[in-house]
Amino acid sequence: MKTVNTVTGPVSTDQLGHVLMHEHILSSGCGIGASYPQFYADGLDDKATKVLLDAKAEGYDTVIDAAPFSLGRDVRGLKRLSERTGMHIMTVSGWWGRQEPFGMGLIPEEKLAAGFVHDVQVGCDNSDIKAAMLKASMDTEGCTPWNTKVHHAVAMAQAETGANIMVHSFCPTETPRHQIRLLKEAGADMNKVVVEHILETTDMEFIQWIYDQGVWMGMSRLPFTGTPDVFGTSINQRIRTIKKMLDLGMGDRMLFSHDIAIGATTFNNMPQEIQDFMDQTCPERLCYIKKRVYPALVELGVDFDYLWRITEENPRKFFEA
Numbered sequence: 001m002k003t004v005n006t007v008t009g010p011v012s013t014d015q016l017g018h019v020l021m022h023e024h025i026l027s028s029g030c031g032i033g034a035s036y037p038q039f040y041a042d043g044l045d046d047k048a049t050k051v052l053l054d055a056k057a058e059g060y061d062t063v064i065d066a067a068p069f070s071l072g073r074d075v076r077g078l079k080r081l082s083e084r085t086g087m088h089i090m091t092v093s094g095w096w097g098r099q100e101p102f103g104m105g106l107i108p109e110e111k112l113a114a115g116f117v118h119d120v121q122v123g124c125d126n127s128d129i130k131a132a133m134l135k136a137s138m139d140t141e142g143c144t145p146w147n148t149k150v151h152h153a154v155a156m157a158q159a160e161t162g163a164n165i166m167v168h169s170f171c172p173t174e175t176p177r178h179q180i181r182l183l184k185e186a187g188a189d190m191n192k193v194v195v196e197h198i199l200e201t202t203d204m205e206f207i208q209w210i211y212d213q214g215v216w217m218g219m220s221r222l223p224f225t226g227t228p229d230v231f232g233t234s235i236n237q238r239i240r241t242i243k244k245m246l247d248l249g250m251g252d253r254m255l256f257s258h259d260i261a262i263g264a265t266t267f268n269n270m271p272q273e274i275q276d277f278m279d280q281t282c283p284e285r286l287c288y289i290k291k292r293v294y295p296a297l298v299e300l301g302v303d304f305d306y307l308w309r310i311t312e313e314n315p316r317k318f319f320e321a
Contacts, residue, residue, distance in 0.1 A: 004319050005120070005130040006062075006088045007079040016088060017061025018308070019315035020286060022166065022196055022220045022257035025052070025081060025089065026074040027067040030101075033074030034125060044263040045081065051262050052085040055286035059308075062088040062315070063286070066166065066259070068135050070097045075129040093119035094135035094154050096168055100146035109149050113156035120161040134158055136179065137168035143178040151179060155186030164192045164319060166218065171201035180213050190214040192321045194255055197221055199238040204248075207241070211250050216318055220259040222293050223282050239293060243300045251306070255314055256289055258282070 003010040025048055032039055041047075052063065067073045075091050082089040093116045095101075104112075119131040136154045138147045151167075158165055165188060169175045176195050183193060195210055196218030211217060219242060223235045233241070245254070260282055284291050294307045 002320050004090065005132040006082065006090050007075055007129050008082050008088075011062075011088055013316045013319050015061075016312075016316060016319070018059050018311045019062040019064070019255075020055070020060055020257045020289075021064050021194065021255040021315060022066045022218060022259050023063050023286065024067055024071070024259070024261040025063065025065045026072065026077045026263050027065075027261055028072030028074075030070055030072065032072045033077055037077075040263055045077075045084070048081050048262045049084055051285045052081060052087045056085060056087055058287045058290055060087070060286065060290075062090070064090045064092070064133065064257075066092055066135065068092050068094045068096055069125070070095050070101065073124065075124045075127055079129055090132035091124060091129065092133045092135045092166070093124065093131035093157070093163075094133075094165075095150045096135060096137040098137075098139050098141045100144070105146065109153045109156065112149065112153035113160070116153060116157035117160050120157065120163050132163065134161075134163050134165045135168065136165065136183075138175040138179050139168065139170045140173065142173065142175065143182075147178075148182055151182035152186040155183045155188035158189065158192060159187050162192075164194070164321070166194045166196055169195050169197050171197060171203075171206070174201075174206060176210050180210075180215065189321065192318075194218045194318065196259070199241050200233055202233060202237055202241055204241075204244055207245065207250075208248065211245075211248075211253065216253045216255050216314075217245070217250060219254050219256045222256070222258050222289050223260075239296050239300075242293075243297060243302065246297075246302060251310055253314070254310060255318060256293075256311055258286060258288055260285065260288075262286075 002013050065078055078089045123129050124131055134154045134157055136151045154165055167179045194216035197220055198217050282288050298304050
């Protein structure tokens with residue numbers, strides 16, 4: 001057994017239970033949760049508590065909040081919600097963002113990596129709450145100098161801490177080809193890497209290539225809360241892609257999650273009609289996969305017990321590596 005950091009302290013991997021690998025319980029922009037909590041919608045704690053308790057009632061035990069500092073990481077808020085609900089919650093280090101942040105462009109890779117190491121080994125945001133994972137991202141902007149630096153720094157931090165890595169990708173333009181190369185350049189262990197947002201492409205040859213690199217497959221952005229021109233594929237296409245992947249034997253490296261926001265200063269302050277649309281698209285919140293996606297896969301001939309079992313077994317194996 002190994003232990004992994006949660007916002008309330010280390011937990012043995014055999015105690016993680018059923019895991020949602022990529023969600024957003026609290027998110028916004030850099031430092032907003034700590035400096036301007038009033039920017040969140042009123043009643044956020046109660047809303048988040050209900051969503052987490054609903055997921056717990058469905059059998060989920062652990063949620064990974066995938067917001068690093070650049071997405072408004074709020075480790076104290078996450079700890080408060082974990083203690084309130086009994087749900088294990090993990091937080092992440094690293095960086096998400098399409099543009100080089102002001103004031104950080106001249107920071108060398110080694111210094112950036114040292115900051116990420118501090119988050120994992122000492123604590124985040126002047127606290128003793130330690131990050132469980134490292135994160136890097138590449139989207140439509142492609143392989144920029146900043147993205148190169150972040151991927152190298154994350155890999156360097158992994159080498160020192162042993163922490164697992166998640167990468168935000170944009171599969172329609174095949175960014176994982178760059179991301180995996182960059183991580184390998186800096187010595188990352190591919191067996192401790194999950195490539196997220198695989199389901200935004202239907203190119204099975206490309207998906208097979210990703211799998212063959214020895215990484216884990218992030219079955220995230222379920223459900224589909226945009227339009228195909230924004231996120232590439234519909235929810236029905238995503239479900240069919242999962243079935244094809246399962247038929248090809250990729251179930252041993254699948255990690256499921258919704259990648260939805262429970263509380264975010266962005267979504268909370270959008271026009272009501274947009275919030276209503278999102279609520280109608282995913283009324284089950286963190287229970288959507290179990291209540292909608294898995295039953296749809298059962299109709300296609302997949303065994304439900306197998307799907308539910310890998311929601312527990314695969315995250316444990318991922319963290320035990």
